[in-house]
Amino acid sequence: MNSEKQKPPIAEFTHKIRALAMNVKKHFIVFILGLIVPLLTGACCLAMPKAEMIELPNHLKLIVFEEHSIPAVTLELLVSAGSWQDPQEMKGLANLTAKSILLGTRSLSFDEINKRLDFIGASLDADCTRDFALIGMQVLKKDLDAGLGLFTEVIIHPTFPSADVDGQKDDIIGSLRSKEDDPIEVANKAFNRALFVDNPYASPVEGTEKSVAEIGTTELSSFYSSFYRPNNSILVIGGDITLREVKDIIVPKLVEWEAAGISETPSRVEFAEGVVNVAIDKPVSQATIMLGCPAMERASADYYPFQVLNQILGSGDLSSRLMVELRIKKGLAYAVESYPEARKHAGSFRVIIQTKASSAKESIALARKELERLRHEPVSEAELQAAKKFLTGNFPLKYSQQIDYAKFLAQIQFYGLGSDYPDRYASLINAVTSEEILGVAKKYIAPENVTVIVADLKKAQIK
Structure with missing residues (x-):
């Protein structure tokens, strides 16, 4: 149901993020989850798994669905922190924040995160759309505790190490430059700018070369603190897990995530008039x-x-x-x-x-x-x-x-x-x-x- 239609593929990361995509164990678990055992096994079985929702004391909305075909668990965190929230003078801040969350925490460097993910064969990724950011993990059930430790560490304690952030910025700028050679991307950028005039939907999620280059770790930390809060987020957990297990195993790891007031962003949208x-x-x-x-x-x-x-x-x-x-x-x-x-x-x-x-x-x-x-x-x-x-x-x-x-x-x-x-x-x-x-x-x-x-x-x- 994603409202964001896929655009032509962007260039793959060339910085350290690429290491995550290259480890063999990750490919193995994605292969199992994505190809061998879909939730729906054929035309005779079209019912979707039922989901239950609870709200934690810190106001994080937690949605749980059970699907026990394989011993694996999927976690997907949605944060209302898409490019709609970008300051006028700092386009691309939401996207860079989402991408940089995985680069290091107060206790783990990116290399250490990568090694631990490789050891348990889990995947961890982040993305940003115009409306929200997403952070996702897929992990085998037997390694859930270790995976949860990494997942909660990156969403609650990111540090945005400057050297790795600079590399991430280089990747984004490289992607923006490559899009200038793609007529569909050029047309899409011009269409959004013409239609949405001067509101956040008019700008590319990735920002511009100039705006991305000017974003520093201070701005990333500030944006994170303003929007990455449990009361501004939805966490979905599904697969080989029950609601009881979620309450016993996962909820205790999320209680230290503190709620805070969220700034309201003006929602009025102006459109192009006439021809x-x-x-x-x-x-x-x-x-x-x-x-x-x-x-x-x-x-x-x-x-x-x-x-x-x-x-x-x-x-x-x-x-x-x-x-x-x-x-x-x-x-x-x-x-x-x-x-x-x-x-x-x-x-x-x-x-x-x-x-x-x-x-x-x-x-x-x-x-x-x-x-x-x-x-x-x-x-x-x-x-x-x-x-x-x-x-x-x-x-x-x-x-x-x-x-x-x-x-x-x-x-x-x-x-x-x-x-x-x-x-x-x-x-x-x-x-x-x-x-x-x-x-x-x-x-x-x-x-x-x-x-x-x-x-x-x-x-x-x-x-």
Whole structure:
């Protein structure tokens, strides 16, 4: 259910973090957890494990699910400390904080953490999105106590050693530079900046080369102290473990994590008004186009009819309207899809097209025509039922691995969707009508709001 659509892969870390990804034991446990024993073993078993939630005295929300197929446990900590919280003058602070938490603690250097993880064959990683940060661990049940010691040490006592932080900054800056050669990344950056104007969603999660270079360990420690608190976090624990064991083994290790007041971040989002066209000239062989508009926040009831709308319009499969019109009938697009991004404070919707530079104008016109069609014509019953069948059938499969299910449960709580959301999702999708799809299309879709093209503008005949 992750609201953050995956973008083209970023460059792998080249600093010490790489050592974690390279140890053989980690690969072994990830292989077991991710490939051999998914939570769902086939079409006959589509029920998701039930989850229970408790709240600790320090106000940490703890969600537990049992799945005893293999002797392993997954932990996923979600902290409301995404790039939305970045200060205006320090973009990338949230991301660098999340990545740097693993680099050392008051009692362990990064090398010592790495050696201990290698010894027990556990994985430990961190990530940051626009809305939240994630820290995850996968560990065999027999090594749970040792794994928990490392997990709680890094989340409660990070020290942000300057030499390792500098290396992490170099990795991020290198990734940012590599993205400048990727037309999709360039278009995505320009689209967000044009659509979200001057609010945190307008900036890359990673920040800019300049802003990242200027972040020091003092800023990291301050950001950590401000947001990495139990009352600002959700911890999901699942796998070969019971709620009783969680209370006996895990809870005692978390009681020293102290709650504190959390600063409220203004949630108002301003969007681009009218028609905004951005043309970026690059010596590339094809044109990359993004056109779109604002959309709903994740907790909105409009999310469900819009999901069905998107499945019909541009889900990426060969039967979607955009694929049929632009690729199959006209042969214009190498790739075409649409997707909504629903976040906590606002959302966006975009169509992405990759085509020959000479076909850019025609591709944009056809895509806008399909968007207008959604605003004026109800979808057919056949399209409606096919979209519902796909969405409801694919839903449990997306969370068939322990780690994905753990992240999913954390986000359900974060976005306030209700603990029974996994049971309600199918009914929410199946209740969508063609009239509701027409309604959300008229409400949100603005075909000419923001258009970004990255191309050889002379070949594309765009000024």
